[in-house]
Amino acid sequence: MSSYQPGSVQTHPYVDPTPLPDDIPKVQELGVTSGPLKSAAFFIGAYCKEYNEDFMLCKAENRDPGHCLKEGRRVTRCATSLINKMRENCLSQFQEHWSCLERNNQEYYLCRKPERSLNTCMFEKLGLTKVIPGTPQGQKPIHEVENPVFKAIQK
Amino acid sequence: MPVPWEALIPFGLVTVMFGISGTLLNVSTKAQNLGKPVRHNIDNWDEMMMRRDEQLTGHRRGQRDDPVPPPGFETSSVWQTEKTA
Numbered sequence: 001m002s003s004y005q006p007g008s009v010q011t012h013p014y015v016d017p018t019p020l021p022d023d024i025p026k027v028q029e030l031g032v033t034s035g036p037l038k039s040a041a042f043f044i045g046a047y048c049k050e051y052n053e054d055f056m057l058c059k060a061e062n063r064d065p066g067h068c069l070k071e072g073r074r075v076t077r078c079a080t081s082l083i084n085k086m087r088e089n090c091l092s093q094f095q096e097h098w099s100c101l102e103r104n105n106q107e108y109y110l111c112r113k114p115e116r117s118l119n120t121c122m123f124e125k126l127g128l129t130k131v132i133p134g135t136p137q138g139q140k141p142i143h144e145v146e147n148p149v150f151k152a153i154q155k
Numbered sequence: 156m157p158v159p160w161e162a163l164i165p166f167g168l169v170t171v172m173f174g175i176s177g178t179l180l181n182v183s184t185k186a187q188n189l190g191k192p193v194r195h196n197i198d199n200w201d202e203m204m205m206r207r208d209e210q211l212t213g214h215r216r217g218q219r220d221d222p223v224p225p226p227g228f229e230t231s232s233v234w235q236t237e238k239t240a
Contacts, residue, residue: 008237008238008239011176013233013234013235013236014231014233014234014235014236015231015232015233015234016230016232016234018230019229019230020170020229022218028223028224029224029228030222030224031219031222031224031225031228032220032221032222033204033207033208033209033212033217033218033219033220033225034201034204034205034208034218035218035220036206036218036219036220037204058213080222083220083222084222087220094220095220098218098220100217102191102216103191103192104192104193105192105195105196106194106201131175140177
């Protein structure tokens with residue numbers, strides 16, 4: 001076996017440029033990348049709760065990609081509207097927080113200071129709070145603890 | 156007795172070599188990650204999000220917060236294929 005043997009996995013990945021058929025309603029996809037999405041994640045959960053739950057229940061019935069397109073369009077539209085509102089009202093705090101996340105492996109516990117200012121701005125302007133579901137009763141949620149054990153090394 | 160300065164040359168050499176290789180490694184990793192620290196403990200979710208970031212910005216560590224995607228985003232997904240016949 002001294003001659004070159006090509007592998008079975010293609011080295012040129014395949015891109016399919018065919019758009020969706022015209023009978024499926026069009027929705028503009030969300031063009032936000034992972035850092036800003038992680039920053040906005042809990043606010044998307046608070047703002048779009050009903051649409052997200054609809055989508056998850058629909059997916060629980062059937063995992064086929066074509067099954068939940070309508071609920072998926074609603075989720076996309078809701079998330080897009082929230083991102084637009086966040087950018088209108090709290091742009092600098094939002095950008096500060098997601099830049100901090102990008103510098104820190106996208107970990108929340110290393111970016112509490114920008115997160116606190118973003119949370120106060122979101123609460124004042126839009127009335128949304130970050131709630132961590134599944135926090136045990138009587139225990140402070142980790143993002144509100146003043147002196148956590150797991151924190152950044154430098155202040 | 157004069158100080159045996161020739162004996163300190165290997166210490167200096169080793170320090171300089173560690174320093175140069177560490178600096179080169181740091182510069183190389185920072186350049187590959189657009190000046191940000193390297194992402195570690197990447198699971199399948201993070202891998203999927205970084206592939207999406209590459210579709211949106213052209214680089215796996217590129218970020219943008221414009222809700223309107225660049226044109227052609229809906230059909231720019233990359234599929235890995237395998238030859239079966």
